[in-house]
Structures are given as C-alpha cells and as structure tokens.
Amino acid sequence: MIKHLLSGGDLDADTATEILDTAAEMATVAGREIKKLPALRGRTVVNLFYEDSTRTRISFEAAAKRLSADVINFSAKGSSVTKGESLKDTALTLQAMGADAVVIRHPASGAPHRLANWVDGSVVNAGDGTHEHPTQALLDAYTMRARLGRLAGLSVAVVGDVLHSRVARSNVLLLSTLGAKVTLVGPPTLIPVDIAGALAPGTDVSYDLDSVLPNVDVVMMLRVQRERMNDSYFPSAREYARRYGLDGPRMRRLPEHAIVMHPGPMNRGMEITPEVADSPRSTIVEQVTNGVSVRMAVLYLLLGGNNR
Amino acid sequence: MTAYLITSVSVVGAAPTDLLIRDGVIAEVGPDLTAPDATVIDGTGLVALPGLVDLHTHLREPGREDAETVESGSRAAALGGYTAVCAMANTSPVADTAGVVEQVWRLGREAGLVDVQPIGAVTVGLAGERLAELGAMADSAARVRIFSDDGHCVADPKLMRRALEYVKAFDGIIAQHAEEPRLTEGAQMHEGEVSTRLGLIGWPAVAEEAIIARDVLLAEHVGSRLHVCHVSTAGSVEVLRQAKARGVRVSAEVTPHHLLLTDERAESYDPVFKVNPPLRTAADIAALRAALADGVIDVIATDHAPHAVEDKECEWAYARPGMLGLETALSIALDVLGPEWDLIAERMSRTPARIAGLTGHGVDPAPGVPANLTVIDPAARRTIDPAELASRSRNTPYARMTLPGRIVATFLRGEPTVLDGKAVK
Amino acid sequence: MAYPPAARSSPPRQPSVKVILASADVQRVVDRIAHQILEKTQGAANTVLLGIPTRGTPLARRLADRISTFEDVAVPVGVLDITLYRDDLRRHATRAVGPTELPPGGIDGKRVILVDDVLFSGRTVRAALDALNDVGRPASVQLAVLVDRGHRELPIRADYVGKNIPTSLAESVKVTLAEIDGTDEVKLYGGTAS
Numbered sequence: 039m040i041k042h043l044l045s046g047g048d049l050d051a052d053t054a055t056e057i058l059d060t061a062a063e064m065a066t067v068a069g070r071e072i073k074k075l076p077a078l079r080g081r082t083v084v085n086l087f088y089e090d091s092t093r094t095r096i097s098f099e100a101a102a103k104r105l106s107a108d109v110i111n112f113s114a115k116g117s118s119v120t121k122g123e124s125l126k127d128t129a130l131t132l133q134a135m136g137a138d139a140v141v142i143r144h145p146a147s148g149a150p151h152r153l154a155n156w157v158d159g160s161v162v163n164a165g166d167g168t169h170e171h172p173t174q175a176l177l178d179a180y181t182m183r184a185r186l187g188r189l190a191g192l193s194v195a196v197v198g199d200v201l202h203s204r205v206a207r208s209n210v211l212l213l214s215t216l217g218a219k220v221t222l223v224g225p226p227t228l229i230p231v232d233i234a235g236a237l238a239p240g241t242d243v244s245y246d247l248d249s250v251l252p253n254v255d256v257v258m259m260l261r262v263q264r265e266r267m268n269d270s271y272f273p274s275a276r277e278y279a280r281r282y283g284l285d286g287p288r289m290r291r292l293p294e295h296a297i298v299m300h301p302g303p304m305n306r307g308m309e310i311t312p313e314v315a316d317s318p319r320s321t322i323v324e325q326v327t328n329g330v331s332v333r334m335a336v337l338y339l340l341l342g343g344n345n346r
Numbered sequence: 347m348t349a350y351l352i353t354s355v356s357v358v359g360a361a362p363t364d365l366l367i368r369d370g371v372i373a374e375v376g377p378d379l380t381a382p383d384a385t386v387i388d389g390t391g392l393v394a395l396p397g398l399v400d401l402h403t404h405l406r407e408p409g410r411e412d413a414e415t416v417e418s419g420s421r422a423a424a425l426g427g428y429t430a431v432c433a434m435a436n437t438s439p440v441a442d443t444a445g446v447v448e449q450v451w452r453l454g455r456e457a458g459l460v461d462v463q464p465i466g467a468v469t470v471g472l473a474g475e476r477l478a479e480l481g482a483m484a485d486s487a488a489r490v491r492i493f494s495d496d497g498h499c500v501a502d503p504k505l506m507r508r509a510l511e512y513v514k515a516f517d518g519i520i521a522q523h524a525e526e527p528r529l530t531e532g533a534q535m536h537e538g539e540v541s542t543r544l545g546l547i548g549w550p551a552v553a554e555e556a557i558i559a560r561d562v563l564l565a566e567h568v569g570s571r572l573h574v575c576h577v578s579t580a581g582s583v584e585v586l587r588q589a590k591a592r593g594v595r596v597s598a599e600v601t602p603h604h605l606l607l608t609d610e611r612a613e614s615y616d617p618v619f620k621v622n623p624p625l626r627t628a629a630d631i632a633a634l635r636a637a638l639a640d641g642v643i644d645v646i647a648t649d650h651a652p653h654a655v656e657d658k659e660c661e662w663a664y665a666r667p668g669m670l671g672l673e674t675a676l677s678i679a680l681d682v683l684g685p686e687w688d689l690i691a692e693r694m695s696r697t698p699a700r701i702a703g704l705t706g707h708g709v710d711p712a713p714g715v716p717a718n719l720t721v722i723d724p725a726a727r728r729t730i731d732p733a734e735l736a737s738r739s740r741n742t743p744y745a746r747m748t749l750p751g752r753i754v755a756t757f758l759r760g761e762p763t764v765l766d767g768k769a770v771k
Numbered sequence: 772m773a774y775p776p777a778a779r780s781s782p783p784r785q786p787s788v789k790v791i792l793a794s795a796d797v798q799r800v801v802d803r804i805a806h807q808i809l810e811k812t813q814g815a816a817n818t819v820l821l822g823i824p825t826r827g828t829p830l831a832r833r834l835a836d837r838i839s840t841f842e843d844v845a846v847p848v849g850v851l852d853i854t855l856y857r858d859d860l861r862r863h864a865t866r867a868v869g870p871t872e873l874p875p876g877g878i879d880g881k882r883v884i885l886v887d888d889v890l891f892s893g894r895t896v897r898a899a900l901d902a903l904n905d906v907g908r909p910a911s912v913q914l915a916v917l918v919d920r921g922h923r924e925l926p927i928r929a930d931y932v933g934k935n936i937p938t939s940l941a942e943s944v945k946v947t948l949a950e951i952d953g954t955d956e957v958k959l960y961g962g963t964a965s
Contacts, residue, residue, distance in 0.1 A: 039865050056867065063852070063868045072905045077855040105855075126659050146661035147534075147545040148615030167663070169545025207545060236542035338855070343865030 039339055042154050042161045046172045046211035047237075054216055058180050060335035061328070067104060068331065075334075078107035081341050084137040085111045086128070086153075087164075088144040093302065093326070094164050098141045098173075101333035107341070110135070125149060129156035138341055142166070160340040168202045174301055175208035177332040179216060181321050182256055184328070185297050190217030195250050197223040197282060198260030198309050199271075201230045205301045206260060207237060214238035221254070223247050224282060227271040228262075247282055251291040258299040259284050259309045275308055285311040289319065297321050347760060349373070351381045355389025355721060357711050358396075359687030365394060367717045370760035375713055387765075391725060392754055395691050397429025397718035398676065399698040399707050401521070401599055402496070402575060402647035404668065405431075405462070407453060408446070409438025414652035414738050416450060419672070420459035422650070422736040424763035426672040427720035427753040428460050430699065430707045431650075435467040436497040442467035442478035444486035451488035459763045459771070463702055466490040468509050468520060472498045477509060484516040491703045494521035496575055497622075499557060501527050506561060510570035519701065521573040522561050524582070525623065529553035534663055536609040536624040544612060546662065549624045551579040558582050562589035562596050573701060574598040576649050578623040580633030587642045597701055599647035600634050602671055602678035603743055611743065617658050617665030618741050621651070624667075635682060638693060645698045648675045652739030670742040673735055676722065677749035685724055706759075717760040726752035736769060787961035791936055791944075797917070797955035800933035801830070804915055805837035807931050808884065815844050817910070818882045821851040823899050824869050826888035829950035830917060834886060847874030851885065851906075856898035873906060883909040884930075888946040890916040893927035918957055920944045 040048055049057070067073055083102040085095050095111065102109045114128060123131075125144075132140055139160040142150045147167030154161040165171040183189050194213055200206045200222050210220050214237070221242040222229055234241040244250050251257065262282075264275055272278045279285075284298065292298075298310075298319045306312050315322060349368040356362050357375070364379035365372060400423065406414035414422075416433070423431045433450050435441035441450060447464040454462025466483035470476055472495045483490040493513060500506045500522060509520050530553045535541050537548020558574055562585065565572035577583065577598045589596050603621060608628055611619040619625060637643040651668025658665050679690050691710065699708025706716040729748045732740040756764040763770055792800060812818055815838055822831030828850050835846045852869040860866065885899050896914060903912065915931035920938045936944060936959065943960045947953070 060868045063870060066871065070906060074905065075855045076901065077860060124656060124660055144661070146663040148663075149661045151615040152661055167545055168547075204545060207543075230542040231537060231548065232539040232542055236539040338868070339865050342855075342860055343863050344861050 039343070041340070042150075043172050043336055043340065044150050044154065044161065044163045045170050046175045046208035046215075048172070049212060049215060051215050051217075054176070054179070054212060057176055057332065057335045057339060058183060060339060061176075061180050061331040064334040064338070065328070065331040067334075068327070073104055074106060075104060076106050077338055077342050078102065078105040081107040081138040082136055083107045083109050083139045083141060083337065084132050084135070085109065086114060086132070086140050086142045087112070088114050088142075088149070089165070091143050091165065094143060097326070097329040098164060098333050100330045101337055104330070105334055105337055107337065110137070125152060126156055129153050133157050133159075139337065162336060162340065165204050167204070169204050170208045171204040172208045172212070173329070173333055173336055174205050175212040176336065177325055177329045178209055178258065178299060178301070179212055180328045180332050181299065181325050182297070184324070185321060186255055186295070189213065192218040192255045193221070193253060194218050194256040194258060195221045195223050195254045196258045196260065197247060197284070199228045199262045199266060200224050200233070200260065201228045202263075202266075203260050209258065210237045210241055214240065221250055223250050225272050225278070228266070248288065248291065251288060252293065254292065255296050256299060257284065257292065257296065261301065261303065261305060262309050264305070264308070279308055283309050283311065284314050286313045289314050289317065292319070299325060301325070349381055349384035350387060350757070350762065351379060351384035352387045352389040352394065352721060356393045356687075358691050359393060359685065362389070365389070365711055367757060367760050370717055372711045372713055372715050372717050375711065387721070387755060389721060391723065393687055393722045393724055394711055394719050395427070395687065395722065396695040396708055396710050397720050397756065397758065398427045398694045399702065399704060400428055400431040400648050400650070400672065400675070401492070401573070401645055401698045401702060402601075402649045403431040403433055403672065404436065404649070404651045405433045405450070406652055407437065408449065410654070412738070413654045416453035416462060417457040417459070418736060418738045419650070419652070420454065420457040420462060421769050422670075422672040424459045424756045424758070425736050425753060425769055426674070427676045427722065427756055428672060429718040429720070429756065429758050430461040430463060430702070430704050431672070432463045432465050432492060432702055434496045435465050435494060436472055440467050440471050441465070442470050442472070444479065444482040444488075447483050447488040447490050448486050458758070459769070460758060461704065461707065463704060464488045464490055465492045465494050465496075465521065468493045468495045468500050469505065474498060474500060474502055474505065477505070477512065480509070480513055480518065481516065484518060491517065492519050492521050492573065494523065494575065496521065496523045499523050499525040499527060501557070503560060503564065507564050507568060510565055510572065511568045514570055517703070519571040519573050521575050522557065523575050524554045524557035524561065526553040526556050529556070533624075535612045535620070536626050538609060538627060540609045540612055544615070546612065551581050551626070551630075554579055554623055555581040555585055559585045562586070562594050565596055566592065566594045570595065572596045576601050576604065576623055576647070577634065577643060578604045578626050578630065580630045583633045583637040583642055587637070590642060597644045597697075598642070599645040600638060600643045601647060601649045602675045603669055605631060605634055605638070605646075605682045606678055607743060612662070615662045617660065617662050618669065618743050618745070620662060620665050620667050621649075621669050622667035638683070639689065644693070645701065646675065646679055646693045647698065648672050652737050653741050654739060658741050668741070670735065670737050670739060673737065674730060674742065674744050674749065676753065677728070677751045680724060680751040681749055717757050719757050720753055721755040723752045723754050724750065726750075728752055789959045789961065790956060791959050792934060792957035794955040797957065800917060801833050802837055804931045804933055805834050805841060808834065808915065809838060809842055811930070812882060814842060815846050818884060819847045819849060819874055819876075819878050820884050820886055821849045821878070821903075823885060823887040823895060824850060824852055826946055826948050826951060827886045829948050830888060831886040834915065847876055849874045849878075851899055851902055853895060853898040853902050856901045858894055858898065871902070871906065878903070878907040878909050880908070880910050882911050882913065884913045884915050886915045888917045888948075889944050890914070890919045890929050890932070891922060893923045893925035896927050897925050917946060918944055
C-alpha cells in the first residue's frame with residue numbers, strides 16, 4: 039500500500055480499484071443506524087487547512103470520525119501571508135503531537151510533497167494550489183462507476199478552467215489509469231501547454247464544446263472564477279457562458295445515458311445553468327455523499343494497517 | 347613574500363612545465379626551474395589556468411549577511427578557482443550610489459581573497475523608474491563599469507535606451523536580466539510539460555527572448571555595448587547569433603546550472619532547484635552548450651545566489667530563486683565541456699575579464715604577468731556535501747552529485763588564497 | 772496459510788502433515804451440524820446464518836442447503852465481514868475490506884448463528900460480535916464452527932462444533948473447502964511430529 043496520497047498519479051489501477059471497492063463497503067455504513075467503524079481507533083488525523091474549504095474539511099472530518107480516529111482541525115489560513123510559522127515548523131509540531139495522518143489543503147502547489155519530507159505520518163493532499171486534488175478525482179471516479187457501471191472505455195469531457203484546476207489534473211491522471219478517455223474542453227487561454235505529454239498520453243483537447251457533447255458518457259464542468267476575466271483569459275462572463283457553459287439545450291445534445299458532474303461549489307449561470315445542475319443527469323449531490331466514503335477508504339488504506 | 351615553484355604543471359593544457367611565482371608575478375616559465383627559497387608544489391597531472399573571473403555573483407552584503415558576506419563569498423570564490431568576481435547590485439541598500447559600491451569594493455579589499463568588482467544598479471532601488479547616478483559610481487573608488495538591475499529586468503524600453511546611451515560616456519556596459527515582467531507574473535518555473543504537470547505558473551521562454559531581441563535592436567540603434575545575463579533558452583541563442591552576425595556589440599553569459607540541469611528537477615518541489623531564469627529543457631541545454639562552444643555565448647557566469655535556510659526550506663512558491671555556484675562552476679564546466687582547457691580559460695577567465703575591464707586578470711601565466719591563477723586536478727572527483735561549502739548558505743543544487751575536478755591552489759597577485767584544496771585564510 | 776515459525780531454530784526437523792478430516796468426513800460433519808442446529812433451534816425458525824469470511828461464507832451456505840434438504844426450511848444466509856473490527860489491524864499491512872451482506876429480512880429480532888471454519892483464540896468471534904452490534908440487534912447469537920482447536924484467549928465457546936482437535940500452539944490447522952480451494956479437507960501441520 040502507498041504511504042501518502044499526493045497525486046492521482048500515485049495510484050496504479052489495482053490500488054485505485056481497491057480504494058473504490060473499499061469505498062463501496064464504506065458507503066454501506068452511511069445507511070446504518072450506527073455510522074461508525076472502529077478501524078482507526080486511537081489514530082490521530084490532523085486536518086491542516088491553509089485555505090478555507092469547509093466542504094472538503096468536513097468531508098475528511100466525517101470520514102475520519104466514522105472510522106473512530108481522533109480528529110484535530112488546524113486552520114492555518116493566512117500564515118503564509120503574514121509570515122507566521124513556517125510549514126516546516128508546523129510539520130514538526132504535528133509530528134510532536136503524534137499525528138498519524140495529515141490532511142493538507144494549501145494554496146501553494148507541491149506543499150503536500152514538502153510536508154511529506156518533514157513528518158513520519160501519512161500525508162493526504164486535499165488540494166494544493168493549481169496542482170492536484172486526488173480524493174476529488176477518486177470520488178468522481180466512484181460516482182461515474184456507480185452511475186455507469188464501469189470506468190474502462192468511458193469518454194469523459196472535462197470543461198472549463200483546466201489551467202488553474204487541481205480537479206482536472208487529478209482526474210486526467212486517475213481516469214487515464216483506469217482506462218477512461220479524457221477530452222479537455224475550454225478556451226485556449228485556459229488549457230495548459232503540453233497537457234497530454236505532461237499528464238497522460240491520449241488526452242485530447244478541444245475548444246468546441248458542442249462538437250464534443252454528443253460523444254461523451256460524462257461531462258464534468260469545472261468552476262470558473264469570475265476574476266479570471268480581469269486577467270484577459272476571456273472577454274466576459276457572458277461570452278464564457280455562451281461558449282463553454284452547460285445549459286439545457288446543450289445538455290440535450292448529450293447521449294441519453296450521459297451524466298453531468300461538478301466538483302462544486304458551482305457558479306450557477308456561469309459554467310452551469312440551474313436547469314442542468316438540478317436535472318436527474320446531475321450527480322452533484324451524490325458526489326458530496328460519495329466524498330465521505332472515498333475518504334474513509336483512503337484513510338483506512340493509509341492508516342488501517344502497519345504500513346510503516 | 348614567499349615564492350612558489352609549481353613543477354610539471356600543464357599551463358592551459360600544454361605540455362608540462364615549471365612555473366615560478368615571485369613578488370606577485372609569474373617570474374619564470376620553463377622546464378627544470380630551481381628556486382631554493384621557493385615553496386614547491388608538485389604540479390604533476392595538474393592544470394594551471396588564469397584565475398577565473400565571475401561576471402555575476404551575489405555576495406548579499408550589505409543587507410543579508412546571514413546568507414553571505416563579501417568575505418564568505420570571496421572565500422567560496424577562491425575555493426572555486428576565482429581571482430575576481432563582479433558583485434551584483436541587488437543588496438540592501440541597493441548598490442545604486444557611489445557610497446554603497448565603494449563599501450562593497452572596500453570590503454572586498456579587506457577580505458583580500460579575490461578582487462571584488464562592484465556592479466552598479468541601473469535604476470534607483472532597482473525600481474525601473476529612473477536612472478541611478480551611473481557616472482558617480484563610475485568615478486568612485488570602485489570604478490564601476492558594469493551596471494545591472496539583475497533580479498529585475500530594465501523593462502521600460504525608453505529607460506533601457508537611455509541607460510545604454512548614457513554609459514557610453516565612460517565605456518560602461520549594461521548587463522540585462524532579460525525577463526518581460528508582464529509575461530512572468532507569478533511565474534515559478536519553465537513553462538512546459540513539467541509546469542503543467544506540477545501546477546506551477548510557467549515562465550515562458552519568449553519572456554526572455556522578446557527582451558533580448560528588443561535590447562539587441564536598441565544597442566544596435568544607439569551603438570552601445572550590451573551584456574545579456576544568464577541566457578537560458580535555445581530561442582535566445584538564435585536571437586544572439588543573428589545579432590552578432592550583424593555586428594551588434596552584444597556579449598552573453600550562461601550559468602553552469604543552465605548547462606546541466608533541466609526543469610524536471612522541479613518534480614521534487616524542492617526549491618533548491620528554483621532559480622530565475624528557471625531551469626529549462628534538454629533541448630535548451632543542447633543549444634546553450636553548442637553556443638558556448640561556437641562563441642555565440644561568450645562567458646560562463648555563476649549567478650551565485652546564496653539564500654538562508656528559511657528562504658529555501660519552504661513551499662516552492664514562497665522560496666527565493668537562486669542557487670550557489672562559485673565552488674562548483676569549474677567542475678560543471680569540466681563535466682559539460684570536457685578537458686577543453688583553452689575554451690574553459692576563454693569562457694571563464696579571459697573573456698569575462700575583458701568584458702569587466704579587469705586588467706591583470708584573464709591573462710595566461712607567462713613571465714611578467716600578474717600571478718592570478720588557479721591550479722586544477724582534473725582527475726579528482728568529489729561528491730558535493732553542502733555542509734562542507736565555504737558559502738554561508740547551503741542551497742547548492744549539486745548536493746550528493748559526484749563531479750569531476752578539484753581546485754588545488756589559487757593565487758591572487760602571487761599570494762595563495764587556496765593551497766592543497768583549502769582556503770589559506 | 773504459512774507454516775508457523777519453528778519453536779526452536781535447531782535442529783531443523785521435517786514438519787509433519789496429518790489429515791484430520793478427509794472430503795467425506797467434512798461432508799458428514801457439516802450434515803451433523805445442520806442436524807444439531809435443527810434440533811437445538813427446534814426447526815431453525817426465525818434463524819439467520821452469517822458466514823465469517825473467508826471460509827465461513829461457503830460453510831454457512833452449505834448448512835442452509837443441508838437444513839433445507841433435511842427439513843424443507845429456507846434459512847436466510849448472509850456474510851459478515853469483520854476486517855474493520857479486528858484487534859490486530861496494526862500488526863499487519865492494511866487488510867482488504869470485504870463485503871458484508873445481510874439477508875433481505877435483516878437480523879433484528881432474529882436468532883443469528885455465526886459460522887466460521889476454525890475456532891482458535893476467539894478473537895475473530897469477538898470482532899464478529901462487535902460488527903454484529905453495529906449492523907443490528909439480534910434476539911440471540913450462536914456460533915457454529917467446523918473445527919475447535921482450543922487455546923481460547925477470550926471467554927467464548929461454540930454452540931455447534933464439527934470436530935474438536937487437540938493441538939499444541941506450535942501446530943496449525945488448515946481447512947480447505949471445495950468452493951474456494953477445490954477440495955474439502957482439514958489438515959494439521961505439526962511442530963511436533965507424533
């Protein structure tokens with residue numbers, strides 16, 4: 039078993055499948071009267087969050103608590119800006135407290151990799167800068183498998199601000215490992231250079247959403263920050279929505295069985311219309327539910343045994 | 347003054363001979379010299395080169411004496427085979443007045459390990475808004491000839507034109523850090539496959555090439571001398587090749603790290619590999635090596651950039667850019683170029699001395715010339731241990747790498763600064 | 772299952788292997804347990820069989836099959852995975868979690884019979900009781916095992932035992948079942964060759 043989960047690329051197909059299978063068992067716990075398992079009794083999980091992300095933090099917190107781990111929430115927001123305690127000093131503090139795992143959210147790409155050098159426990163990347171968010175990719179894969187029955191051979195369009203998206207990077211890596219075909223769609227300004235070579239050969243790029251939609255099983259809409267238009271990535275929110283937003287007519291171009299995903303939080307009216315977000319094709323609420331199961335599986339597989 | 351007799355040493359790769367150093371100069375060169383009063387150094391298997399000259403060194407004093415001082419940086423330079431270094435202006439306060447450049451110059455003299463030639467800032471506070479008092483620095487005791495805002499680009503084309511023109515009055519030269527700032531906002535590493543994978547904001551090659559293209563045209567237009575710092579891309583090499591073919595008075599330097607290390611080093615997210623301009627691709631390295639061999643690039647300069655531990659043991663994005671270079675440059679050159687001693691002397695001593703106007707440096711050992719030289723054991727191999735470096739900082743990108751060549755001795759005006767591989771003082 | 776470590780390192784001795792139950796014996800023993808369950812539960816009404824993976828699962832199915840053959844009663848069968856309740860998780864690399872499948876009627880108010888192949892320290896059964904506690908509230912819990920080899924470390928006993936095998940701690944008992952291993956057999960791997 040791997041020691042850390044830093045990147046979607048850390049997982050080979052067998053390990054990724056084991057996580058998804060384990061998550062499926064963990065999901066049954068959610069349906070029980072007693073939503074608790076003793077597997078991580080006596081383990082300490084620290085949520086080290088340098089960015090506000092209530093949804094990700096409570097998802098990890100619920101996952102750890104359902105496995106009976108002790109959870110410490112450490113909100114370090116702003117300390118990088120104010121030149122407070124360094125990440126290394128914080129790491130040494132967590133180490134001294136006996137953290138078995140540190141779940142880290144950080145605005146700087148690669149911060150979890152640095153942290154992994156400084157603590158003995160497992161490090162779980164809960165989103166680093168514009169780099170990766172591997173548990174999001176796992177819950178997305180879990181959701182696709184649950185809805186469509188398989189991952190191998192699926193055609194997945196990831197639409198929007200790929201350049202700044204940690205969700206997109208992790209999804210491209212993980213979905214490719216699991217045999218799905220990914221097409222990245224967005225304005226050329228928001229598609230990073232050399233994406234196929236950088237992440238996974240076979241990854242396609244398209245600038246035309248309408249031509250992609252009829253041929254996909256999954257369309258995953260990424261959040262687009264309105265601030266991006268102040269940096270000339272696109273002229274206006276209206277033009278962006280017109281060219282790359284998913285609305286009702288576009289949704290009806292999808293095959294009958296295709297699903298619509300969004301990692302949240304959504305900009306309704308920007309990348310996705312309320313009609314689409316609230317349609318039966320949308321898996322947005324399931325993604326949140328599945329997030330807890332997948333994170334339980336990750337924490338169990340990292341901490342459940344003697345993997346030192 | 348002690349005399350030194352170096353026996354059976356190869357001078358710049360030639361057949362072994364003896365060198366007698368006395369009274370600050372090379373007294374004699376020839377076979378079977380005898381000097382009963384001289385300390386004898388067995389030079390068998392060793393190579394003597396004119397003392398190395400670095401056009402691009404950050405000594406950090408005044409301001410960041412925790413990272414480096416003029417003295418510690420001078421010692422690192424001597425141990426690297428250098429007899430002269432040009433100290434960059436981005437200190438605190440900035441070396442933008444006669445007072446600061448004279449302070450650095452005096453500290454160098456006091457250390458007495460290498461000649462420290464201050465570089466003056468082009469603009470006040472490196473802010474890129476108005477010219478610093480270039481003439482006052484030129485007329486000071488430090489006799490500044492090279493001016494640079496290194497760390498920052500003189501991005502304003504009008505200001506750059508004025509600077510190039512103004513320094514003609516005292517045969518000055520503008521050394522440009524070529525980086526179009528609007529194209530590198532927030533940039534963390536070379537823009538390419540690796541930056542995409544790592545989710546780090548890219549520093550595109552075109553941001554360097556566009557400024558070099560503009561500046562060679564400006565230098566051509568006003569008939570001035572331009573020096574381009576740390577050239578890092580294949581595209582920059584092509585721009586320089588064309589400019590030189592047209593006769594533009596432009597010189598260019600490349601750092602050892604840009605000749606050896608690629609952007610893939612960033613995969614560890616260890617900021618010891620963060621540098622500006624960033625490490626590029628294998629194709630860029632190949633172009634830079636070819637340009638160094640054929641003369642489109644004139645000089646190897648270290649861009650020795652010491653940083654305190656806390657500025658490197660952190661997140662990549664928060665780390666300061668730069669890496670140590672003085673104590674490893676010759677080894678990298680030997681690794682990259684092989685035992686091409688004349689080429690190494692040309693790129694690391696003669697040409698940089700000429701560009702900086704440092705008389706007495708960059709001259710091959712011959713009777714009567716100032717005894718500024720270094721003696722190298724090309725057969726030795728050493729494994730770089732950051733803890734053993736003379737620099738106050740530890741940010742070498744070559745830690746645990748085994749590199750060829752070892753500096754055995756360095757002489758500054760006939761006085762040894764390094765003997766038996768160790769600093770004399 | 773690997774051989775247990777030799778009690779003494781020297782002199783090296785050939786470990787002995789002894790077949791305790793052959794294929795026909797295993798089937799006879801399963802039949803007997805099925806009869807005992809019918810007798811003790813007065814017809815196996817309101818009863819659920821829960822197999823503990825790995826080999827408790829097919830054993831539970833066989834028992835249900837025999838019971839329905841003997842008395843024409845359909846006893847619901849399920850699987851109770853106890854991985855996440857083990858007390859030795861930290862002593863091993865992470866163990867894969869298996870499925871827990873409760874029969875459609877659930878277990879609340881039922882007589883649950885846990886089924887496993889070998890009863891040894893009792894720790895597996897302890898974990899199963901904990902797991903059971905989290906998935907429902909049975910009226911009563913019983914335990915059926917193919918083999919009881921002794922050496923209990925907890926106050927746990929079986930209600931139905933196919934065969935008691937006196938063993939030493941240096942020995943190990945290995946059950947194979949046709950559904951998983953291809954053959955039905957119970958073997959004793961010895962530390963002391965008798």
